[in-house]
Amino acid sequence: MMPADRQDNNERVNADRPADYRAIDYRAVRRFIPLSRVLELLEFHPTRSQGSNRRGHCVLCSSAKPESSTNKTQTCFAADLSRDIWYCFGCRRGGDQLRLWSLASHKPLYAATKFLCQSTGLTIPWIESAKPTSSPPSPSH
Numbered sequence: 001m002m003p004a005d006r007q008d009n010n011e012r013v014n015a016d017r018p019a020d021y022r023a024i025d026y027r028a029v030r031r032f033i034p035l036s037r038v039l040e041l042l043e044f045h046p047t048r049s050q051g052s053n054r055r056g057h058c059v060l061c062s063s064a065k066p067e068s069s070t071n072k073t074q075t076c077f078a079a080d081l082s083r084d085i086w087y088c089f090g091c092r093r094g095g096d097q098l099r100l101w102s103l104a105s106h107k108p109l110y111a112a113t114k115f116l117c118q119s120t121g122l123t124i125p126w127i128e129s130a131k132p133t134s135s136p137p138s139p140s141h
């Protein structure tokens with residue numbers, strides 16, 4: 001008979017890394033789904049726009065704030081759409097569009113990215129595993 005705790009352990013490991021685990025090409029996802037698209041999905045409404053910069057309520061922490069929040073907290077979230085980066089001065093978090101989506105959807109990056117592709121109708125760009133036997137890595141000069 002298998003000890004119960006050992007089985008639990010296996011399930012926990014497999015939860016984030018399924019048997020058919022394949023690596024997602026995160027760079028391709030970032031290229032196909034810009035920060036502006038993620039902000040759209042998260043229903044972010046900027047209170048200030050200047051060039052590629054957006055300021056507004058943070059989609060991560062603004063719900064916790066009371067309605068009598070000051071001007072400062074209303075623009076705590078800053079995004080630069082030309083560079084696909086964001087930072088929140090309220091919850092002091094920042095990153096790229098995938099990290100924002102991961103935090104907003106409360107999923108680890110891997111699951112969140114899969115979910116994002118499904119939400120936007122993008123075919124998940126998998127990284128095909130390299131076959132080490134076919135061609136040895138060429139030495140660089």
Ligand SMILES: [Zn+2]
Binds near residue numbers: 077
């Ligand atoms: Zn925030």
